[in-house]
Amino acid sequence: MSEPFPIPPFAKECKEKAKEAFGASYVHPFVVALADGSLSSEIFRFYQIQDAKYLESFSDACAILSTKANDPKDKLWLIDAARMSLVVENELHLNYGKKLGYDAKTIADTEPTPSNLAYQNHMVSVALKGSSVEGLSAIAPCPWLYIELGQHLLQKMGTIPESHPYGDWLRMYSDSGFNEYMKNLLALLQKWADQTDAGTREKAILAFEKSVHYEWMFWDQAWTKQTWRH
Amino acid sequence: MSEPFPIPPFAKECKEKAKEAFGASYVHPFVVALADGSLSSEIFRFYQIQDAKYLESFSDACAILSTKANDPKDKLWLIDAARMSLVVENELHLNYGKKLGYDAKTIADTEPTPSNLAYQNHMVSVALKGSSVEGLSAIAPCPWLYIELGQHLLQKMGTIPESHPYGDWLRMYSDSGFNEYMKNLLALLQKWADQTDAGTREKAILAFEKSVHYEWMFWDQAWTKQTWRH
Amino acid sequence: MSEPFPIPPFAKECKEKAKEAFGASYVHPFVVALADGSLSSEIFRFYQIQDAKYLESFSDACAILSTKANDPKDKLWLIDAARMSLVVENELHLNYGKKLGYDAKTIADTEPTPSNLAYQNHMVSVALKGSSVEGLSAIAPCPWLYIELGQHLLQKMGTIPESHPYGDWLRMYSDSGFNEYMKNLLALLQKWADQTDAGTREKAILAFEKSVHYEWMFWDQAWTKQTWRH
Amino acid sequence: MSEPFPIPPFAKECKEKAKEAFGASYVHPFVVALADGSLSSEIFRFYQIQDAKYLESFSDACAILSTKANDPKDKLWLIDAARMSLVVENELHLNYGKKLGYDAKTIADTEPTPSNLAYQNHMVSVALKGSSVEGLSAIAPCPWLYIELGQHLLQKMGTIPESHPYGDWLRMYSDSGFNEYMKNLLALLQKWADQTDAGTREKAILAFEKSVHYEWMFWDQAWTKQTWRH
Numbered sequence: 001m002s003e004p005f006p007i008p009p010f011a012k013e014c015k016e017k018a019k020e021a022f023g024a025s026y027v028h029p030f031v032v033a034l035a036d037g038s039l040s041s042e043i044f045r046f047y048q049i050q051d052a053k054y055l056e057s058f059s060d061a062c063a064i065l066s067t068k069a070n071d072p073k074d075k076l077w078l079i080d081a082a083r084m085s086l087v088v089e090n091e092l093h094l095n096y097g098k099k100l101g102y103d104a105k106t107i108a109d110t111e112p113t114p115s116n117l118a119y120q121n122h123m124v125s126v127a128l129k130g131s132s133v134e135g136l137s138a139i140a141p142c143p144w145l146y147i148e149l150g151q152h153l154l155q156k157m158g159t160i161p162e163s164h165p166y167g168d169w170l171r172m173y174s175d176s177g178f179n180e181y182m183k184n185l186l187a188l189l190q191k192w193a194d195q196t197d198a199g200t201r202e203k204a205i206l207a208f209e210k211s212v213h214y215e216w217m218f219w220d221q222a223w224t225k226q227t228w229r230h
Numbered sequence: 231m232s233e234p235f236p237i238p239p240f241a242k243e244c245k246e247k248a249k250e251a252f253g254a255s256y257v258h259p260f261v262v263a264l265a266d267g268s269l270s271s272e273i274f275r276f277y278q279i280q281d282a283k284y285l286e287s288f289s290d291a292c293a294i295l296s297t298k299a300n301d302p303k304d305k306l307w308l309i310d311a312a313r314m315s316l317v318v319e320n321e322l323h324l325n326y327g328k329k330l331g332y333d334a335k336t337i338a339d340t341e342p343t344p345s346n347l348a349y350q351n352h353m354v355s356v357a358l359k360g361s362s363v364e365g366l367s368a369i370a371p372c373p374w375l376y377i378e379l380g381q382h383l384l385q386k387m388g389t390i391p392e393s394h395p396y397g398d399w400l401r402m403y404s405d406s407g408f409n410e411y412m413k414n415l416l417a418l419l420q421k422w423a424d425q426t427d428a429g430t431r432e433k434a435i436l437a438f439e440k441s442v443h444y445e446w447m448f449w450d451q452a453w454t455k456q457t458w459r460h
Numbered sequence: 461m462s463e464p465f466p467i468p469p470f471a472k473e474c475k476e477k478a479k480e481a482f483g484a485s486y487v488h489p490f491v492v493a494l495a496d497g498s499l500s501s502e503i504f505r506f507y508q509i510q511d512a513k514y515l516e517s518f519s520d521a522c523a524i525l526s527t528k529a530n531d532p533k534d535k536l537w538l539i540d541a542a543r544m545s546l547v548v549e550n551e552l553h554l555n556y557g558k559k560l561g562y563d564a565k566t567i568a569d570t571e572p573t574p575s576n577l578a579y580q581n582h583m584v585s586v587a588l589k590g591s592s593v594e595g596l597s598a599i600a601p602c603p604w605l606y607i608e609l610g611q612h613l614l615q616k617m618g619t620i621p622e623s624h625p626y627g628d629w630l631r632m633y634s635d636s637g638f639n640e641y642m643k644n645l646l647a648l649l650q651k652w653a654d655q656t657d658a659g660t661r662e663k664a665i666l667a668f669e670k671s672v673h674y675e676w677m678f679w680d681q682a683w684t685k686q687t688w689r690h
Numbered sequence: 691m692s693e694p695f696p697i698p699p700f701a702k703e704c705k706e707k708a709k710e711a712f713g714a715s716y717v718h719p720f721v722v723a724l725a726d727g728s729l730s731s732e733i734f735r736f737y738q739i740q741d742a743k744y745l746e747s748f749s750d751a752c753a754i755l756s757t758k759a760n761d762p763k764d765k766l767w768l769i770d771a772a773r774m775s776l777v778v779e780n781e782l783h784l785n786y787g788k789k790l791g792y793d794a795k796t797i798a799d800t801e802p803t804p805s806n807l808a809y810q811n812h813m814v815s816v817a818l819k820g821s822s823v824e825g826l827s828a829i830a831p832c833p834w835l836y837i838e839l840g841q842h843l844l845q846k847m848g849t850i851p852e853s854h855p856y857g858d859w860l861r862m863y864s865d866s867g868f869n870e871y872m873k874n875l876l877a878l879l880q881k882w883a884d885q886t887d888a889g890t891r892e893k894a895i896l897a898f899e900k901s902v903h904y905e906w907m908f909w910d911q912a913w914t915k916q917t918w919r920h
Binding site: 024 | 577578666673688
């Protein structure tokens, strides 16, 4: 399929390096079961609550990155990205929360799983300690993978039947409205990559790769209902 | 005049401690000349460009504070506050910039004055290093003073004549729409003050006081067209 | 056995909450094999290299916490703690590195395992984003567990034979010189806990618990030679 | 006079850009009066107390920079620099404090002056938000100027008479032991400048210049016993 948004060279390089781990998400049993509708609602609920917590840290990472942007336009774009992740979280509550039985309090009272916490702390630490391009690389895989996956599943399924239990989720991420968002994110990534040195670009690629791994681990923590017990 | 928004106890305490410095802004020659329209457009232009730079750091401080908020609603409110300061900056450019001859590039190419930089670094340092209540205390004086001053000047002048050279500025800050914003800001300040200990509240009051001083120094840096030369 | 250093109430509460996870380290196969000398040198080498990387982040967390200390004496103690973790790292290289075949370059070129990275990012994120008592709680379990474990193993074994392959390691952590260090660390933890509110203390206990879990996961990542492959 | 420590190209560029402001400190009335011994002990006491507060932030900036160093050797050097600034502070107390009547409590109870706070927040903000080379540039002027000034005054005076009221201070900073420290600091600055891009180097030079200005302002705040009153 043709890419629905332009992929500048640095993003291409990041994805190339993380190719195997990127692909692994496509065949994770959670994703397969989500697409064919066989995923248990209990596991989907577990996933949604953890995802809501994750999106708070995604917002934090965007907010921190906004403070590292010199151009007020980039600053505003990142603030809007932070905003969007919180608004998306809120919509997830309102819709699936009612159906599956959870609300804002459930989310606040639930601890992040080990893999979720590791992913959150990765994004936030890199945003706080690293350069702007490293921080942006660490948050890029989440929307990229979801959009690509959403559009891939839509294409594979042709159309999402009204009766599909996870239809709303699949429709949201296959929405072409996200393409503009990804286009802007990857353009900023390229701009910041161009402004920095080779060593920092290497670290940014590593940060990207880690997040791609964490994406797979995120499906897995929901699938296995991961706990902190040993 | 009756307060146009509720002032919870902790905000009251902050303002009481900073009373003298708060009042000093009201009689600064810049403010007097702004109100009576005698302020030279050259000094107003100097002020606006510095203010645009200041608002970028105000956004940064809000963004950092959003990462310290536990409640997603507070997180979103702070992201929206960051957003508003950048959007306000942008509107300042579009309107006054055309009239007074400056644009985004002028702003980017201008260095902050010593007092402006000191204020910006105060807000950002406190937000990064301090607790959430300290950080919020450091940003509260800016909108509070502007709203109070705007509404005070409006009341004093009765009506702002169409011909007033700074009418747009005066109308903006005397707009009662800001009252809701201040109400929410001071309510969050109270909530965070309640959640912390006496020592931290002391530090928050100090951070508030410093910002009230910096507000006066901000009028002064524009009035004197402050430079880094000794 | 009587405690070799005083344990103030807040530290007691932390340890009580994390009791099960604290105890789990004692019986992890890595620890058992380390004590009886049957641990393969290959796994011990893997562990040492990962530990050297971990200690760099331990130093980072101490350094960040030093910036949050108000009392210059506490600031200096934390700088000294950062210093010690880097000097210990260096000594580990010089001794075991020669024997087991690794040096500073090996360490720099090795990626942290998932569990190691998660632990490092936990300490650093909490130190950066949280209050000082949370940050200190997150670093306390590492020295506490090692000292307790070292002294427990020494007591159990009576004496560590000259021929024991990990004798140097066991002797180092069973050294009573560490008791003074722990006494000071836990006294500062108590001081900071006393200066804060109940909600922050709750978060500090959670941060402590997480680190106790990460300690177990650290033995486990070495034992299983954990990788990023799925 | 020949430079007592090697000055690599990037440091040379920084100093060249800040030449005028660098030179201004040499002729500030405080410095002149300090050298000829006519400075009142009241003003020197004011200066010392403010300097003690400043050194706490200097330590903070070094500590933050240590967390951004990749090479454990650089990390340790910066931790040692943090340590030294706290130990120096402590020695200042013990010696001059006894003579001039102040102690640790006096320092803790004294507010930083506006110029001192601005300088502290500049160093800490740049260290937290900027890249490592920017952060290091912001702390370089303080030791550089003091060492250069100390050795310049020693050379001018030939020898510092036993009876000189500020002899200890002058002897400390003219001590050639500091040359090794500066050599290492400027070598690290060069290494980090080489590892980054032109835009970041520009920002680092600006951060350096600001600190040179703040050095002059620091003499001035003591000389005028600056307050927060307008």
